Amino acid sequence: MSGAGTTAASGRSASRGRIDKRQAILDAAMRVFAREGYAQAGVDAIAAEAGVAKPTVYNHFGDKENLFRQAIAADADRALARNMEVVDQLRSEGDLRPMLEEVGFRLLQCHCDDRSWALRRLLYAELGRFPDLIDIVRGRASDRVTEALADRLARLALAGRLRACDPAEAAEQFAALLTGPMEARARLGTRQVPDDELRTVAAAAVRTFLQAFAPEAD
Amino acid sequence: MSGAGTTAASGRSASRGRIDKRQAILDAAMRVFAREGYAQAGVDAIAAEAGVAKPTVYNHFGDKENLFRQAIAADADRALARNMEVVDQLRSEGDLRPMLEEVGFRLLQCHCDDRSWALRRLLYAELGRFPDLIDIVRGRASDRVTEALADRLARLALAGRLRACDPAEAAEQFAALLTGPMEARARLGTRQVPDDELRTVAAAAVRTFLQAFAPEAD
C-alpha cells in the first residue's frame, strides 16, 4: 500500500528517487515509534529506516513532535478506513446472525492488526505528553466507527430485525463485547490471536448481543 | 499521605526508616513514571520527589529498570487487592440485579481510578521494552479478577440464579460490558468520569448481561 507510490511514480533515476521521501519517512517513523516508543525512538533510526538523511526529516516535519503527530494521524486514517469498510457491510437484509458474526470477526481483525495495537499502545503511552492526540485519533477512528455502527443498528431496529433500543448503547455494547475480551487474549497486542479464536469471540459476542437485542417475539 | 507515615511511625528504630525510605522511593517512582513515562522520567526527579539523593535510589534498586518493575508490581498488587475486595461482595444470596449493579459500579470505580489508568498507560507504553511486565501485572491483577469473577458467577449458576453457562465466558463478557465503554468515555483516562455515569454504564451492562444470562424460566 505504501510502496505503491514509491514504485510507480519513480520518474527517472533509480539511484536517488526524489519521489516519496515524505511518505517513506512517515512509514518509517510509525514503525520505529511503534517499536521503541516515542521518547526512545531516535530520529537517527527513523531517518535510517526511511533511507534519508536526518536533516531531511527535519526539513519535512520540523521536529520530532510534529513528525509523531503526523505519523499517528496517518495511521489513524488508515485504521478508520479499514473499519468503516467493514461496518459498511452491515446491511438490513440477509441472515442477521451470520452477518453480525462476519462483521464482528472482521472488526476484530482490524482491532487485532499489528498496526492497530501499535497505534493504541502509542496513544496510551503518550497521552501525557500529547493530550491533543486523543482528538486527533478519536476524531478519526474509534468513535467514528462506533457511530457508524450505531447508524446501521438503528436501521436494523427500524427494519424490525432488532428490538427497539438506543442504538448508541447497542453499538457501544456490541463493540465492548467484541473488543473487551481481546485485551487479555492478545496480551495487549503481544500475542497474535489466530482467526479461529477471533471467530469464537465474535460468535460469543453476537450470541449475547442477540439475546439482549433481538426482537422479543423471536 | 506517604509523608504521614514517615513522620509518625519513625518512632521505633532506624530499621523502620529504611523501609520508609524504600517505600517513599517506590511511591515517588510510580508518580513520576505515571506523569512522564518510563523513558522520560529522570532518576533525579524520582529521587527529588522521594526526598533522597540519587545514589540512594541506586543503592536500593540497582537500576532504573528494576525500580520500574518494582513500582509497577507494587501498584498492581494494590489494584488487585481493591478489585478482589469488590468481587468478594458478589454473594449467592440477595437480590441479583442490584447486587450486580453495585459490584459493577465498584469495579468501574477501581477501573477508572487515576492510578489504574496510569498503570494501564505505563503497561501499554512499555510493553515493547519490558515484555515481562505483562506477566507481572496479569499474574497480579486483571486476569485474577476475571477468574475470581468467574468463580462467583459459577456459584450463582449452581444456585440457579443464572442459567447454565460457561462461567469464564460469562465473566469475560460481564467485564467487557463494564470496562469496554470506559475507554471512550474516559478518553483513555484523561477525563474524570462522574459516579452517575459509572452507575449508568454498570446498569446497562447488567441489563444486557442478565438478558443473556438470567435463567430461562424468568
Next chain:
Amino acid sequence: MSGAGTTAASGRSASRGRIDKRQAILDAAMRVFAREGYAQAGVDAIAAEAGVAKPTVYNHFGDKENLFRQAIAADADRALARNMEVVDQLRSEGDLRPMLEEVGFRLLQCHCDDRSWALRRLLYAELGRFPDLIDIVRGRASDRVTEALADRLARLALAGRLRACDPAEAAEQFAALLTGPMEARARLGTRQVPDDELRTVAAAAVRTFLQAFAPEAD
C-alpha cells in the same frame, strides 16, 4: 530603502536586476550580521531578508566568509565617505573654535551612527577568525580619516592657526578626545546619545585640544 531601487530602477534591463540583487544581498547580510553576529547569522536568514533563495547567495558570493568580508568592506566604504566629507569641511580660514566644534560634532555623529557601532562590533567580534578584516577596514576607514585630519591640522599649523606640532599626534589626540568618551557614554553603542551630548563632548574636546595646540601667543 533597498526595495525602492528594486522597484523603480528595474525599468531598463535584466542586468540591472542582477546588480540590484547583489546589493540587496549585501544589505541584508550586513543587517543580519550586525543583528546576530557572524557565527549566529544564518545564510537562510540573510537570503530570506534579501528576498532570494539560499543558493542565489552562494552563486553570488561563494561562501559565507566571503559574503561577510564583502559586506564589511561595503559598509566600511560608506563610513569612510561620510567621515571624509566631514573632515573636508575643516578649512584654514574662518573662526577656528566653532569650526573645530562643528567638525568634531559631525565626526561624533558618524562615530555614533548605528551602522558604525555595528561595524565596530563586528570587527571586534570576528578579528580572531578574520585577521585580514583589520586591513580591509583600516585601509578604508578610521586610519584614513585620522590621516586626512592630520593633513588639515598641518595646514592649520602652517597658517599659524595652531602652534607648530606633529600633526599626526595632534590628529590622534583630537580624535581620542572626541571618540574616547563615547564608548562609556554610548554604552558601547547600545544607547543612542542625543545630539546635545555630542555637542557637549565635542566642545570639551576642542577646549582641551586648543589649550594644548593653540598658538602660544594667544
Next chain:
Amino acid sequence: MSGAGTTAASGRSASRGRIDKRQAILDAAMRVFAREGYAQAGVDAIAAEAGVAKPTVYNHFGDKENLFRQAIAADADRALARNMEVVDQLRSEGDLRPMLEEVGFRLLQCHCDDRSWALRRLLYAELGRFPDLIDIVRGRASDRVTEALADRLARLALAGRLRACDPAEAAEQFAALLTGPMEARARLGTRQVPDDELRTVAAAAVRTFLQAFAPEAD
C-alpha cells in the same frame, strides 16, 4: 595566579583532583571564548581545555550562557583590581608630571593586556545577545576606574597641583588621551604594543593633559 589554588589545596590524590574544577573551568572558558568567540566556542573545547568532562561544566554552570557570564564577570573583576591598584598610586605629593606619566603608562599596560583586549572584544561582540553584560562589566571595571581617577584628580586640584576643573571631565579626557590612540596602534588588540610605545603615548597624553589642566600660574 589561577594555578595557585590548584597547586596548594590538592589535599590527597594527584590523580583526579577534586579541588578547583570550578575555577579551572572558568579559566578555560575565558581562554576559549577569547580565542573563538561565544558562538563558535564549543563547550567540548572548554571542557577539554579545563581537563574535565562535558557534563561537569553543566553541573557547575547550568548552561553556556551562564558560563559565559560568569567567566566575563571573573575577568572583569581581575581587570578592575589591576586598574585600581594603579590609580591608587596617584598621590597628591611628589613631582606631578612623572607621576602622571608612570600612572598613565601602567594604565596603558593594563589596557593593552591580552586578557583586557579579549574582554573588550567579547563585550563588543556579544552585546547583542547579552545586553546585561554591559552592566556586569561596567559596574566592575572601566567606569569604576574612571571614577577613581576622577577622585584623585579632584584631590590634586584641591591641592593646587591642577587648576580648578570638573574632575569627571578631566578624568574622562585623561583616559581618552591614553586609551584612544591604542585602538589604532594595537590594531584592536592583535598587535602587541611594546612598552616604549606605551611610554611615548603616555607622555604625549600627559603633555596635552597638563597643558590643558595645569594651574594657570605655572
Next chain:
DNA sequence: TATGAATGAGGCTTCATTCAT
C-alpha cells in the same frame, strides 16, 4: 548507608553547502 561530584554515551536540532531542475 547516604551523598555530592563526575562521567561516557547519546539525542535533538541546526547549519553551511551542494545537486538536479
Next chain:
DNA sequence: GATGAATGAAGCCTCATTCAT
C-alpha cells in the same frame, strides 16, 4: 541564473550510572 530538496558535520544539553567520602 535561480531554486527546492537533500546532506554531513557538529553543537548543546541530558541522563543513567559510578566514585570517593
